[in-house]
Amino acid sequence: MLLATVDGTRVAAQTDSCNIVWDQIQQMTNYRTNSFVPKLAAVADTVHLEWTGDAVVGGHFYMASTNAGATWTDPFPIVDGREQPLGGYERLAASHAVVYLVWSSCDSCGVIFQNRIYMRRKLSAASSWGPRQTLPLGGAGYRVPGNRGFDALDSSVYVGYFNAGPGSVLISHNMGTSWQRGASVLNFRDQRELVVTQHAIHVVQEIPGPRGQGEISYLRSTDDGATWSAEQVLSTNEGITSNNPVIVADYDGNIYVAWNDGKYGGGFSGTILLRHSTDEGITWQSEQIVSQLATAIFCDVAVEGNLVAVAWDTEVSDRTGKVSVRLSQDRTATWCPAVDMTYLDRRTGDPTIAIANRRIHFAWINDKPRFAAQVFYARSARIPTSVGESDILPGEFSLLQNYPNPFNGETTISYLLPTASRVRLSVYNVLGQEVAELVNTLMPAGRHLARVNANNFSSGVYIYRLQTETVTLQRKMVVIK
Numbered sequence: 001m002l003l004a005t006v007d008g009t010r011v012a013a014q015t016d017s018c019n020i021v022w023d024q025i026q027q028m029t030n031y032r033t034n035s036f037v038p039k040l041a042a043v044a045d046t047v048h049l050e051w052t053g054d055a056v057v058g059g060h061f062y063m064a065s066t067n068a069g070a071t072w073t074d075p076f077p078i079v080d081g082r083e084q085p086l087g088g089y090e091r092l093a094a095s096h097a098v099v100y101l102v103w104s105s106c107d108s109c110g111v112i113f114q115n116r117i118y119m120r121r122k123l124s125a126a127s128s129w130g131p132r133q134t135l136p137l138g139g140a141g142y143r144v145p146g147n148r149g150f151d152a153l154d155s156s157v158y159v160g161y162f163n164a165g166p167g168s169v170l171i172s173h174n175m176g177t178s179w180q181r182g183a184s185v186l187n188f189r190d191q192r193e194l195v196v197t198q199h200a201i202h203v204v205q206e207i208p209g210p211r212g213q214g215e216i217s218y219l220r221s222t223d224d225g226a227t228w229s230a231e232q233v234l235s236t237n238e239g240i241t242s243n244n245p246v247i248v249a250d251y252d253g254n255i256y257v258a259w260n261d262g263k264y265g266g267g268f269s270g271t272i273l274l275r276h277s278t279d280e281g282i283t284w285q286s287e288q289i290v291s292q293l294a295t296a297i298f299c300d301v302a303v304e305g306n307l308v309a310v311a312w313d314t315e316v317s318d319r320t321g322k323v324s325v326r327l328s329q330d331r332t333a334t335w336c337p338a339v340d341m342t343y344l345d346r347r348t349g350d351p352t353i354a355i356a357n358r359r360i361h362f363a364w365i366n367d368k369p370r371f372a373a374q375v376f377y378a379r380s381a382r383i384p385t386s387v388g389e390s391d392i393l394p395g396e397f398s399l400l401q402n403y404p405n406p407f408n409g410e411t412t413i414s415y416l417l418p419t420a421s422r423v424r425l426s427v428y429n430v431l432g433q434e435v436a437e438l439v440n441t442l443m444p445a446g447r448h449l450a451r452v453n454a455n456n457f458s459s460g461v462y463i464y465r466l467q468t469e470t471v472t473l474q475r476k477m478v479v480i481k
Contacts, residue, residue, distance in 0.1 A: 018327060018329065018336035018337075020327060020336065020339075020360075020380050020381070020383060021380060021381040022339070022341070022378055022379070022380050022381075023069075023378060023379050023380070023381065024378075025341075025376055025377070025378045026069075026072075026376065026377045026378070027374055027375075027376055028049065028051075028063065028072070028363070028374070028375040028376065028377050029051070029061075029075070029374045029375045030374065031053070031372065031374070032372060033053065033372050034053070034372040034373045035051050035052070035053055035061075035365065035372070035373055035374055035375045036051065036052055036350055036365050036373055037051060037052050037090070037350050037365075038050065038051040038350060038352050038363040038364065038365065038375045039051070039090070039091065039092040039352050040092070040352045040353065040354040040361050040362075040363050041092045041093055041094040041099060041354060042094070042354040042355070042356035042359075042361050043094050043095070043096060043097070043356055043442055044356055044357050044420035044442060044444055045065075045066060045067055045068040045356070045357055045420065046064065046065070046066050046094075046097075046125055046356075047064065047065040047068065047069050047354070047356070047361050047379075048062070048063075048064050048092060048094055048099050049062070049063045049064070049065075049072070049363060049375070049377065050062045050063075050078070050090065050092045050101060051375050052090060059077050059078070059079045060077070060078045060079040060090050060101065060103065061075045061076065061077055061078065062075070062076045062077075062078045062101070062129075063075050063076070064099075064125065066125050068356075068357060068359055068379065068382075069359070069361055069377065069379040076129075078101055078120055078129060079101075079103065079105075079118075079120075079132075090102070090103035091103065091149050091150050093150055093151055093152040093157075094152065095152035095153055095154060095155075095156075095157075095441075095442075096154070096422065096441070096442045097123065097124045097125060098121060098122065098123055098124070098152070098175055099121065099122045100119060100120070100121045100122075100150075100152055100157060100176065101119065101120050101121075101129075102117065102118070102119045102135075102149075102150050102159055103117070103118055103119075104116065104117045104118070105118060116134055116135075116137070117134070117135045117137060117159065117161055117170075118132050118133065118134055118135065119132070119133050119135055119157075119159070119176055120132055120133070121175065121176055123175075133176070135159060135161075135170055135179065136170075136179050137161060137170065137181075149161075149192065149193065149194055150194060151194055151195050151196045152196075153196045153197075153198075153441075154440060154441060155173060155174060155175050156171065156172065156173045156196070157171070157172045157175065157176050158170075158171055158194060158196050158201060159171075160192055160194040160203070162192070167184070167185065167192075168181060168182040168183060168184045168185055168225060169181075169182040169194065169201060169221075169225040170182075171224055171225060180224070181225075182201075182221065182224060182225020182226060183225060183226055183227060183228065185219075185228050192204070192205035192206075193205070193245055193246050193247040194247070195247045195248055195249045195255070196249070197249045197251070197253050197255070197280050198251065198253065198280075199222055199253070199280055200220045200221060200222045200280050200281065201220060201221045201224070201225060202218070202220050202247060202249060202255055202280070202281050203218070203219050203220070203247075204216060204217065204218050204234070204245040204246075204247045204257050204259075205217055205245065206242070206243050206244070206245060207231065207233075213240060213241045213242070214241050214242050214243045215233050215235045215242050216233065216234045216235040216242045216243075216245045216257065216259050217231040217232060217233050217234065218231070218232045218233075218234050218257065218281060218284075219231050219232070220280070220281045232284075234257055234259075234275050234284060234287075235259065235261065235263075235273070235287075236263075236287065240261070240262040240263050241261075241262045242259055242260070242261045242262070242263075242273075243259065243260050244259055244260045244297070244298055244299065245257060245258070245259040246258050246259070246299060246300055246301050247301075248301045248302055248303050249280075249303070250303045250304065250305065251439065251441055252451070253277075253278070253279060253280040254276065254277070254278055254303065254331060255276070255277040255280065255281050256274060256275075256276050256277075256301050256303055256308055256332070257274065257275050257276075257301075258272060258273065258274040258290065258299050258300075258301045258310055259272070259273055259299070260272060260296060260297065260298070260299060260312075261273045264289060264292050270293060270295045270296045270297075271289060271291065271292050271293070271296065272289075272290040272291040272296050272299050272310060272312050273287045273288065273289060273290065274287065274288045274290050274301070274310065274332065275287050275288070276288075276331070276332050288332060288335075290310045290312075290326055290335070291310075291312055291314075291324065291326065291338060293314055295314050295315045296312045296313065296314050297312070297313050297314070297315055297349065298312065298313055298349065298350065298351065299311065299312040299313075299351070300312075300351050300352050300353045301353070302353045302354050302355045302360070303355065304355040304356060304358065304444070305358075305448075306329055306330055306331050307327065307328070307329060307355050307358065307360075307383060308327070308328045308331060308332050309325060309326070309327045309328075309353050309355055309360050310325070310326050310353075311323065311324065311325045311326075311351040311352070311353040311362060311364075312324055312351060313348060313349040313350070313351050313364070321342075321348035321349055322340055322342040322348055323340075323341050323342055323348050323349070323351050323362075323364045324338045324339060324340055324341060325338065325339050325341055325351075325353065325360065325362055326338040326339070327339075327360065329383070341362060341364070341378060342366075348364060348365065348366045348367070349364065349365055350364055350365045351363075351364045352364070356444060357382065357420060357444040357445065358382050358383045358384075358444060358446065359379055359380055359381070359382050359383070360379065360380040360383075361377070361379050362377070362378050362379070363375060363376065363377045363378075364376055394416035394417065394418045394445070394446070394447065395418055396416070396418055397415075397416065397417060397418060397421075397466075397468065397470075397471045397473065398415060398416040398473070399413075399415050399464075399466045399473035399474070399475055400413070400414040400415065400416070400475075401475055401477075402414075402452065402464065402475070402477045405477050405478060406477075406478035406479065406480045407454065407477070407478075407479065407480070408454070408479065408480050408481055409453070409454060409455065410451060410452065410453050410454065411451075411452050411454070411477065412449055412450070412451055412452070413425065413438070413449070413450045413451075413452060413464055414447060414448070414449055415447075415448055415450070415466050415473075416446070416447050416448075417443060417444070417445050417446060417448065417468075418445060419445050420442065420443065420444050420445050421442070421443060421445075421468040421469060421470075422441070422442050422443075422468060422469055423439050423440070423441065423442070423443045423448075423466065423467070423468055424437070424439065424440045424466075424467045424468075425437075425438040425439040425440075425450055425464065425465070425466050425467075426438065426464070426465055426467075427452060427462050427463070427464045427465075428462065428463045428464075428465065429460070429462055429463075430460065430461055430462075430463075435457065435462070436452065438450040438451075438452065438464075452464070452477075454479045457479045458479070458481070459479055459480055459481045460478070460479060461476055461477075461478055462476070462477050462478075462479060463475070463476055463477075464476075464477060
C-alpha cells in the first residue's frame with residue numbers, strides 16, 4: 001500500500017470495492033487564512049484547479065498539472081483581491097487547450113447589485129493568462145450563478161448571468177473575442193447551473209414550489225438562447241425541499257442532474273438524488289438515490305464516457321464533516337459503494353470533481369489544527385475501459401468497420417486512439433458533401449464509439465472519415481431502406 005506524508009500525517013492510498021485505486025491525498029494550500037470553494041476542470045492529462053482566498057489573502061488562485069495531477073505548478077493569483085474586491089461567484093471551465101475563469105466582482109462593495117462579470121482566459125498550457133475583460137452586459141448588477149454557471153465547448157463559451165430582474169446567457173463562438181446575448185428569461189435565478197451539448201444549452205435551477213419549498217426545474221434552448229423551452233420540474237417532492245442542483249453532460253448527449261433533497265430524509269434536505277437523460281433533455285429517467293444520508297449538503301457530478309461520478313459533503317456536527325465520492329461505470333445503471341475521502345475529522349466541504357482520460361480528480365476543503373481551511377486533492381488511477389479488462393492503450397490509430405453494415409436506422413462506429421487527440425469524425429456522401437458531423441472535440445486515449453442515425457439519409461454508399469492532428473482514416477458504409 002502506498003503511503004504519503006502530508007504535514008507529518010501519513011495518508012494511505014485506498015482501493016474501493018470496484019477495484020478503483022485512489023492515489024495519496026495532496027494538500028494544495030498552506031495558508032494561515034482560509035482557502036475555500038475550489039473548482040476543478042480537466043481535459044486529457046491537463047488538470048486545472050482554482051480556489052478563493054479570504055479577505056486577508058484575497059483573490060482567486062490557480063494551479064495546473066500537465067501530467068494528470070502527479071505534479072503541479074506553483075499557485076498563481078489570477079485575481080488580486082487587493083486590487084479588485086471580490087463579489088465571489090467565480091467559475092472555471094476548459095475546452096481543449098483553453099481554460100477560462102469567469103467571476104463577478106463588486107465595483108461598490110456592500111451593494112451586491114453593483115457587480116460586473118469579468119473573464120480571463122489561458123490559450124494553452126504553456127501560455128500565460130490574458131488580461132481581464134469586462135463582459136458586455138451594458139451596466140452593473142450582474143452575477144454568475146450557481147456552482148457551474150458557465151460552460152465551454154470547442155471554441156464556444158456560454159456564460160449564464162442574472163441580476164435583480166431577468167437573466168439569460170451570454171455567448172461567444174470565438175473563444176471570448178466577441179459576444180451575443182440570448183433572450184432574457186424572467187425566471188432565471190441564483191441557484192442555476194448551465195451545460196452545453198452539441199445541439200442545445202441546458203439549464204437547471206431551484207424554483208419555488210407550490211408550498212414555498214424549493215423544486216428543481218430544467219429548461220433548454222436549441223437556438224443559442226433565442227428561445228427557451230417551458231420549465232420541466234425534475235424533483236417530485238410535493239412540498240419537501242430540493243436545492244443546490246448541479247448538471248453535467250457528455251458529447252453523446254447524456255445529461256446528468258444531481259441535487260440535495262429532503263424526500264428521503266424525514267422532510268429535511270440531505271439526500272443526494274440524480275436523474276439522467278439520454279436524448280439531450282427531451283426525456284428523463286426516474287430519479288436515483290446516490291446517498292441517503294440525512295446530512296448531505298452540496299454535491300458535484302462529473303462524466304466521461306460510461307463513467308459518472310458524484311461527490312458530496314456531509315455535516316457530522318458543527319465542527320466536523322465528511323466528503324464522499326460514488327462512481328458508476330455504466331452510465332448510472334449500477335453504482336459502486338461510496339468512498340469516504342475525508343482527510344481530517346474536522347470541518348470539511350466544498351467538493352468539486354472532474355473526470356479526464358478515465359481518471360477521477362477530486363478536490364475539497366478541510367480545516368486543519370492551528371490553521372484555517374485548506375484545499376486538498378486526490379486522484380484515482382486510470383480506470384480500465386470495463387471492470388476486469390486490462391488497462392492497455394491502443395498501439396495505433398484505428399477506424400473500425402461500422403456495425404451493423406449495411407444498416408437501416410442506426411449503426412455504431414468504433415475508433416481507437418493511442419494518445420489523447422483532437423478528433424473530427426464525419427460522414428460524407430459519394431459527392432464528397434458532408435452530411436453529418438459525429439465528433440469534433442478533444443478525446444482521451446482508448447476505444448470510443450460514435451452512433452450514426454441515418455433516418456434522414458437516402459439509400460446508398462457513404463464515407464465516414466476520422467481526422468486527427470496526425471492521421472486521416474476513412475471507411476465505407478451502406479444504407480439500405
